[in-house]
Amino acid sequence: MKLRVDGLTDNPVERHLSVSPAWWAERVAGSTDDSHEWVGEPGFDLRASMLGQDILLEGSFAGEMEVACSRCLKRYRQPLRESWRLVLEPVGARTPPDPEGVEMLERDGLCLADDLDVGWYRGKTLELDPFLGEVVSLAMPLQPLCRENCAGLCPRCGIDRNQESCDCSEINADSPFAALAALKKKSGGSG
Ligand SMILES: [Zn+2]
Ligand SMILES: [Zn+2]
Structure with missing residues (x-):
């Protein structure tokens, strides 16, 4: 113009x-x-x-x-x-x-x-x-969100957490403690 x-x-x-x-x-x-x-x-x-x-x-x-x-x-x-x-x-x-x-x-x-x-x-x-x-x-939004509290996809199994839940959903894979938590779970620790 x-x-x-x-x-x-x-x-x-x-x-x-x-x-x-x-x-x-x-x-x-x-x-x-x-x-x-x-x-x-x-x-x-x-x-x-x-x-x-x-x-x-x-x-x-x-x-x-x-x-x-x-x-x-x-x-x-x-x-x-x-x-x-x-x-x-x-x-x-x-x-x-x-x-x-x-x-x-x-x-x-x-x-x-x-x-x-x-x-x-x-x-x-x-x-x-x-x-x-x-x-x-x-x-334009830098990080588009379909809704403010969109739960996103599970970083492990990929399911849409807005629609279903999975066993891995309580572990945040982005967290530095995620690996530790996974290890604890595997060895039967009371995490
Ligand atoms: Zn979304
Ligand atoms: Zn999952």
Whole structure:
């Protein structure tokens, strides 16, 4: 999505942008995680205005994605929400401190700080797609969970602990004591 700077005033203009699967595929190109799928039509609502010399971009993202639970591997629908407020200052004679920033300013007409709420711009047209891609990435859960207390799969026998239980279920295989506990059990200890 391109935004023309010279048309902006202190009166916000509002835009809606739908996220197509193709748009998103381009944003996550190179990422190894292709296991998620959009449900319905996710989109951005964006308000752009001038604050003196600065550009104020406020907006929100809402969508729903089908992802795999990181514990039980079941696919489920994860609602995604993210809102932001970004202030872009004219870059003037400054140079972004990192090569990525220099490249982004060159390519998109803007560059951002790490926390995505401030940045610099230059020129009359801004390409917002990389920024919007970051917003969606932020909305996505690092460790998707089908429900907060998902019991996951048994690391030993692999059954879904949400549905059945097994004999090994009381031993946490991630624990450093798991091996010891298993040993105790084998030797008939009273653990
Ligand atoms: Zn789960
Ligand atoms: Zn088990």
